[in-house]
Amino acid sequence: MRPKEIQERLGIDADRIKLFKREGIFFPENPPSGNRSTNYTQTDCENLRLLVVLTKSGLTCRDIRRLQNGKWTLKEAIVARKQSIDAEIARKRNSLALLELLDSNAEFETFETERYWNVIAEKEAAGEKFIDIEVMYDYRSVSLIRNIRCPHCGEGDEVNLEDYMYDQSSNESENGMGPDIVYSFNSENSYECPECSNVIKIEGWIREYPMGAYDSEDITVEERED
Template sequence: MRPKEIQKKLGINADRIKLFKREGVFTPENPPSGNRGTDYTESDFKNLQFLVVLTKMGLTCSDIRKMQEGDCTLEEAVNYRKTQIEADMEKKRNALTSLSDLLQNQEQFETFHTEHYWDIITERESKGEEFIDVEDMYGYRSVSLIRTVKCPYCGDESEIDLEDYETGTSSYDNEIGMGEDMVYEFDTEDNLECPKCVRKFRVSGWIREYPMGAYDSEDIKVDELADDD
């Protein structure tokens, strides 16, 4: 089967198959060679169909990889993922209840009774309830952007936090139930100085996080800067 044919049969796009390959949970029997594209077999179709079903049910590629490697059973993976999803749903239910209270009480932004709701949420949290937090809404960066870089002049190594030089982020939903794909871009320009030889150099590139909270890949360049004089 040609790529477009198998994508049509499965109702997925090329990115989904690329992701399965990249995550190490799928390898086609007849990979591309020279000018010939991938020739998918019936076995490939069955394997991909299996992966699509599992991911649509909420299992992640990480879960699947662990099962393929014999690190856990399907039952263990399902129980773990159910716990994660149920915890997330509980937070959302609590948030929905709180939002309904705001509407029922006809709260206004300008006269919002912060202390009142603070006390309510604090009391409920003391009883074990959880609420949506900023990391749930905006993707808390649990992947560190701290890296050790080597000065291109003297070779001295120093640790820098690339978050301080972030120039932007980009994200999109990979459509397989694993959340957003986040890419953090950074460029120190001429703002980084070697603590040993006191010469300026530049660090630029990106770090990719996928799924949220999990390191995926990076491309970091360390370059000399032309002398100011």
């Protein structure tokens, strides 16, 4: 099957298949060669159908890799993801209830902060949670700090990859679990090993999905090309 044919058959686009390949959970039987595009087989189609079902059920690519590697049973994956979704739904339900409580006729300048503050405080004291936009405080629930080992001297150094971030893409997922966020970074010629003073290149991405949960990453560390 040609790429367009399998996309139409499964109702997915090329980007979805590329994501599955990039995340290391899908490997077509007849990959592209030379000027020829991928020739998908019926087995490829069934494997992609399975991945679509699992991801639309809320499982992440990281969950699926654990399944494929035998580190999780399907039951363990389902239970873990259900707990995550239940927690997210509970937070959204509480925030929705608060929105419905807010006076739609109120003015921003005369908003009754104290009244709603007490409502939130009471519910949080009872163990309930609300949607919280941590990024307003320049905070990332998924750390971008990694231990990077210099290819020259072999010494490790803790690096905050946010210092080299050039893009933060966010796409709303189809399964209702919120945005799928990818942080992309490239140090180019800006990172110097504190041990041997050689400049090295740190490049890659870290994926956050659902919001607040680490999903996957791809980080390369290379000697700088002169």
